[in-house]
Amino acid sequence: MTDINASKTVIAYLGPPSSYTHQAAVDSFGKDYYELEAQGSIADVFHAVQDSSATFGVVPFENSSNGPVVFTLDLLIDRAEEFPEIHVCGEAYMDVQHCLLGSVPTNRAHENRDTLSPHSSGCATPTRTKPNPREPRSKPMTSLKHIERVYSHPQAFGQCEAFLSTYLKGVERREVSSTSHAASIVAKGSEEDLPSGGAAAISSALAANVHGLNVMATGIQDAEDNSTRFLIIQKGPVNLEYQGLLPPKLFAETGTETKRKALIASSINHETQGALANALLVFRNHGLNVTSINSRPSRIRPWHYIFLVEVGGRKELEDPDLVRMALEELDTTTEENKWLGCWVDRSAR
Numbered sequence: 268m269t270d271i272n273a274s275k276t277v278i279a280y281l282g283p284p285s286s287y288t289h290q291a292a293v294d295s296f297g298k299d300y301y302e303l304e305a306q307g308s309i310a311d312v313f314h315a316v317q318d319s320s321a322t323f324g325v326v327p328f329e330n331s332s333n334g335p336v337v338f339t340l341d342l343l344i345d346r347a348e349e350f351p352e353i354h355v356c357g358e359a360y361m362d363v364q365h366c367l368l369g370s371v372p373t374n375r376a377h378e379n380r381d382t383l384s385p386h387s388s389g390c391a392t393p394t395r396t397k398p399n400p401r402e403p404r405s406k407p408m409t410s411l412k413h414i415e416r417v418y419s420h421p422q423a424f425g426q427c428e429a430f431l432s433t434y435l436k437g438v439e440r441r442e443v444s445s446t447s448h449a450a451s452i453v454a455k456g457s458e459e460d461l462p463s464g465g466a467a468a469i470s471s472a473l474a475a476n477v478h479g480l481n482v483m484a485t486g487i488q489d490a491e492d493n494s495t496r497f498l499i500i501q502k503g504p505v506n507l508e509y510q511g512l513l514p515p516k517l518f519a520e521t522g523t524e525t526k527r528k529a530l531i532a533s534s535i536n537h538e539t540q541g542a543l544a545n546a547l548l549v550f551r552n553h554g555l556n557v558t559s560i561n562s563r564p565s566r567i568r569p570w571h572y573i574f575l576v577e578v579g580g581r582k583e584l585e586d587p588d589l590v591r592m593a594l595e596e597l598d599t600t601t602e603e604n605k606w607l608g609c610w611v612d613r614s615a616r
């Protein structure tokens with residue numbers, strides 16, 4: 268019998284199916300020519316690409332309202348040198364509209380009640396850092412009185428603060444590896460320490476369908492225009508000329524003005540006066556426009572950091588000579604540098 272999947276290129280993504288990363292992978296690659304393989308964690312996606320069991324990987328990178336996905340940043344800076352050949356070769360953007368999923372009790376006692384849960388004061392809780400918290404954007408469609416625990420990915424919790432602190436104030440939060448994993452836990456209903464239906468998940472409308480859960484509230488994220496950026500990773504230095512395996516929309520030229528992005532990890536001794544400013548000057552001198560800087564502790568010594576610098580530019584960013592010259596000059600002002608790839612900027616598409 269012929270294996271119809273034998274020639275398909277494997278794409279590893281943060282699963283299980285119906286995670287936002289899965290939706291970004293389907294949107295970027297489609298299913299016709301690619302075999303999409305769910306992984307249990309972002310680290311597993313990196314391992315699958317590094318050990319060549321997958322050709323590409325899709326991982327979340329940053330959210331427009333809640334900032335960077337630190338798990339991905341840590342894997343990219345690769346302190347333990349487990350992923351020496353991982354490079355970024357593409358990006359994808361996805362609108363993220365979170366829902367609260369669970370089981371609506373059939374018990375009539377819950378019908379026709381105020382839709383606000385008993386955990387609710389009707390407005391978000393003021394804190395010292397947020398004296399005027401934002402009002403939640405949406406209201407629950409059912410009573411949430413029975414909810415005693417909410418499961419989700421830490422990024423999703425961070426994106427739904429106003430809703431949670433208004434309608435599920437004080438309710439236990441359990442962080443899990445993805446929003447679709449949260450939905451699967453709630454669908455199994457296996458929490459022995461909770462009354463039936465006592466668990467809810469922050470996840471997508473798609474996950475509600477896949478897991479047969481009720482949607483108790485929609486659009487519960489704080490920002491209406493909530494969007495997450497995903498990175499596509501591959502093994503080996505990226506050569507955009509050789510992107511035969513990537514779907515055209517990830518790299519196709521739309522004209523000579525197609526923009527590029529690139530990522531560099533730099534370990535900088537900031538105890539040396541002006542070290543960070545000098546490193547940034549190197550980028551400027553090579554015509555590389557710094558668009559974002561993230562830092563993570565190096566764990567070599569306290570208060571020592573590795574910076575992830577993202578630069579934007581035109582097609583010249585692919586020029587190996589430009590890259591070599593910029594890195595050589597960077598080496599004179601920084602401790603260590605790693606070029607993490609160059610890809611087509613899809614932010615405007």
Ligand SMILES: O=C(O)C(=O)C[C@]1(C(=O)O)C=C[C@@H](O)C=C1
Nearest residue numbers: 286287288327420422445446495
């Ligand atoms: O949990 C998921 O469904 C994911 O794909 C991860 C992830 C993330 O880490 O940012 C992706 C999109 C949303 O921002 C929330 C969670």
